[in-house]
Amino acid sequence: MNSTPEITGPRSILHVDMDAFYASVEVLDDPSLKGKPVIVGGTPEGRGVVSAASYEARAFGVHSAMSAARAIKLCPDGVFLRGRMDRYVEISRQIGAIFRDFTPLVEPLSIDEAFLDVTGCRRLFGSGEKIGHLIQDRIADELHLVASVGVASNKFLAKLGSDLEKPAGFVVIADDRAREILAALPIGRLWGVGKVSQQEMGRFGIRTVKDFLAVPEKLAVQQFGDHARHLRQLAVGYDTRPVIPSHEAKSIGNEITFGEDISEALHLQEVLDHLADKVARRVRNQGFVAKTITLKARYSDFSTFTRSESLPVPTDGSVEIRDVARQLLNHKLGRRGRALRLIGVTASNLGPAQETQGELFADPHKIKNRQLDQLMDKVHDRYGDMISRGVKSPHGRRK
Ligand SMILES: [Mg+2]
Known part of the structure; x- marks a missing residue:
């Protein structure tokens, strides 16, 4: 078990998310695919489901979880590949090894994204922002792959940041900017607000985070349950959840x-x-x-x-x-x-x-x-x- 040293003051949390991971690995291993619409997970006969699409393929409207049959209609010239999970896992481990060169507090969310708490290693490597750049650069230099990075004082904001300027994004969300960035976002961007909740909130005219915050807390709890209290905290960028290392x-x-x-x-x-x-x-x-x-x-x-x-x-x-x-x-x-x-x-x-x-x-x-x-x-x-x-x-x- 890792014991986190006592840190006072704001934390530095990174969210690192690989861009079009499976498709990028395929291009890495076969450079002739570069610039082509690569679609991983379906067959050219239209069977199966798309598990990843290169940005060139996304330009045609192809995205993951779409049926391969639909992807072919949208992108008839797409390069369809079966995918090689063992290779993706291998690279995922290499990425994890880079993360762990900076901090043991790495929490993978999936094969291609993770949270890192770098609070305790700022003295060694510099600010969270500096560490984010070092990691993004090492992934580029050593693995020849592109990652997007979000830096913030908590997990929610860090993940939001990594998604804002994909691909090859690098977004720092400082606490004093969080409210402003969040206010304009659709309510569905808050964790825990799924399609059903979105519809329900839509009936009350709540579409953005700002709309939601305009509802007094008491009323929000009456309408949407106790969960609303937690949502109000996320809505102002407040999130205290710790980064839990993978083995925990x-x-x-x-x-x-x-x-x-x-x-x-x-x-x-x-x-x-x-x-x-x-x-x-x-x-x-x-x-x-x-x-x-x-x-x-x-x-x-x-x-x-x-x-x-x-x-x-x-x-x-x-x-x-x-x-x-x-x-x-x-x-x-x-x-x-x-x-x-x-x-x-x-x-x-x-x-x-x-x-x-x-x-x-x-x-x-x-x-x-x-x-x-x-x-x-x-x-x-x-x-x-x-x-x-x-x-x-x-x-x-x-x-
Ligand atoms: Mg990704």
Whole structure:
């Protein structure tokens, strides 16, 4: 565990976000792609989902999470690539190593972005802004890739900053400028304001952060619940959340709210399998293993229950995580046929993956599962969410 030295005064938080990461890595490894609309994650036949697009492709309106079929219509001359997750993970680790040359307080948000708390190393390297430039330059010089950087006194503002002038952006948001920058932004830019909240707020004429702040706090809480208090703090650029280094990262989870409540056991298990596979993939992508698996279930009456189980040996395997999730659903939840409106899987107690490899390679069954996971990660990379390992069980479907 890292202990953060006592720092008084404002923190220096960086958010570093790689620009068009997967596509940029493809261009890096094949310079003939430079300047071309590169689309990673779909096939030229229009199968799968786009997971990244170069800025040249974005100019045609292509973006991630779009179906490849749609991307082809928008950008018929696009270069479609399957993607190579192992290569992206390799580069992601190199980027992480650069970060850790400056501070141990690195919290990855995904394979290509992270928060860094550089407060404690300013005496060594200079201001947060200086450190941000050093990191951006090292990524450019050593890895030949482009990152955008946001610098601020907290996570919320730093992340906002890195997004303001992409690609190759560098934005410092000083505390005294935060209110002014935030005021003009659409309300959806505040963390925790999703599409539903945006619509609800829209009915009250709230479209920007400024509109929201104009509503007295008491009224906002009445209308939008206790969460409004937290939103008002974000709206003025106040955010005290610490940067949590990756090995202390709390959890990785996915959940689904059904359009219609589901009671059928097999149907629930299929959804659960899919979620467990997704969580396992994210655990692998971030280089973790998880010791604890938690099932979350919400009934039609909104009562919500969680059930957890800890594994003797931490894992990032789809089969192991899925089996624990199934066990929790079928034997620990006590559902007794009642319908669910939400189901979720979370992996927690995370640790770095490499520490368990000795144990892993001792067990031929685990080696086989691991190879299958790696293969499925590649397949997923190519076909997106169309295929997942959990849905069809190698042991056959259970009633
Ligand atoms: Mg990015």
